[in-house]
Amino acid sequence: MDNILCRGSKRMMKLPTMLSHFFLSINSIPGQYDRARVFYLSDFLRINSAVAHVTDTILSTRSPEITIIQLKIRFILTQSDCSRIAKSVARAMATHKVGAAEFEIIPEKFSKCSPADLLVHAKQFNDFFGACPDAFAGLTRLWLNNMRFGELDIHNILSTCKLLESLRLSHCDSGFNSMLQLEHAQLTELEVEFGKFEAVELTCLPKLQLVGYKNWFNSHKYPLYFGFVRQLSKLRLAKSGSCSTGTLMFSQFLGNVPSISDLHLDFQSEKIWVLPESPKLLRPVLSNLQHVNLDHLPEGCDLAWTMFILEAAPSLKELCITVWDHWCVMARDEEFRKRNGYCEKADVEWKPHAPDFKHKNLVKLTIYGFQPDGIFVRFIRCVMEHAVNMAEIPLHDRKVCLRCGDLDPKMKCPSRYPRNADERMQIIEELGMSLPAMVRFLS
Structure with missing residues (x-):
């Protein structure tokens, strides 16, 4: 080069x-x-x-x-x-x-x-x-x-x-609770990280294709408002949620952008800040969704709530889930957590609206942080029950961060990821797979 x-x-x-x-x-x-x-x-x-x-x-x-x-x-x-x-x-x-x-x-x-x-x-x-x-x-x-x-x-x-085609603002704003309104004829990518905006309003960005927003300041209102963004297809949101963090209702938040095909949500190992809604409300805004990445889901919590996406997104082809308590970036001091309103781990409530629904387009389910316990086994079996054309299920061990290696190993439970053939075959039997080749252990 x-x-x-x-x-x-x-x-x-x-x-x-x-x-x-x-x-x-x-x-x-x-x-x-x-x-x-x-x-x-x-x-x-x-x-x-x-x-x-x-x-x-x-x-x-x-x-x-x-x-x-x-x-x-x-x-x-x-x-x-x-x-x-x-x-x-x-x-x-x-x-x-x-x-x-x-x-x-x-x-x-x-x-x-x-x-x-x-x-x-x-x-x-x-x-x-x-x-x-x-x-x-x-x-x-x-x-x-x-x-x-x-x-x-x-x-x-x-x-x-x-x-300008790409604008990135890191720790930039116009003061506490300021509103950022954007108009531009050529901009295709926008990334906002931190800052103290109350909201970012995408007023008129006819060529905008990708938006990323990390750690927005306001906890009670939607971080983004979508105006004329007819080509927007990729949305990336990341936030370390606390007890006061508002919950996003996609039926309202994405009501003006049904064109989203690629959705990446990073929960940074803390509170889940999206609300599972009924497919009747969500299908109009998630009908074009094809790729979903749910990152840094907290360990030990049920994964069943993510099924609301399958119910509401009939075009979904790939779902990637990463379960990881990333300790070197999480707030671990108990007093600090209490003082700043961090939540204890809690399962998100969800009940299927159509227990027998069939999803015909999902072909790949990828999981990082897989552990041989009931949470993961139940979840994979649930997905398989509904995704009738599933072709590939790659299962990875926990992701590795070199900085986390400096922590006391006693603070974190060691991984039980299946390493040998017998352990892996046992998992496949628990999953009830008729086609073992569909499951791939990749760590």
């Missing part, structure tokens, strides 16, 4: 100028709380200056006849470096020889930002943005981090970035 990963070394300057893909990056996020923070951050700022220098050199010396297919630049928000990068990119764009162009912009202080920090970062970005509009006008992807904008700032950004 003809990509460039810039690390500030002099040898980068000797690379040929005939390349068509460039990734110029500070490589990782500056550490803010290391004991040697001053030196650590200064190293990143030095590398950031090198990124600006290499960007300027490469873009100013290459032949204007050669098209840059992809240009991705990841840099820290410092005035002199930003200006140099943007001016170099703007000059290259003026030749009409730049295809996809992406900025990922990181403020100097990246973690544990105060409200004042967020305002300062937004002010720095707005100054940069206002000084270099030509560079932003040609961007196709933009990723902003840790900024608190004014009421019209994001609207102004989108108005200038007319070619």
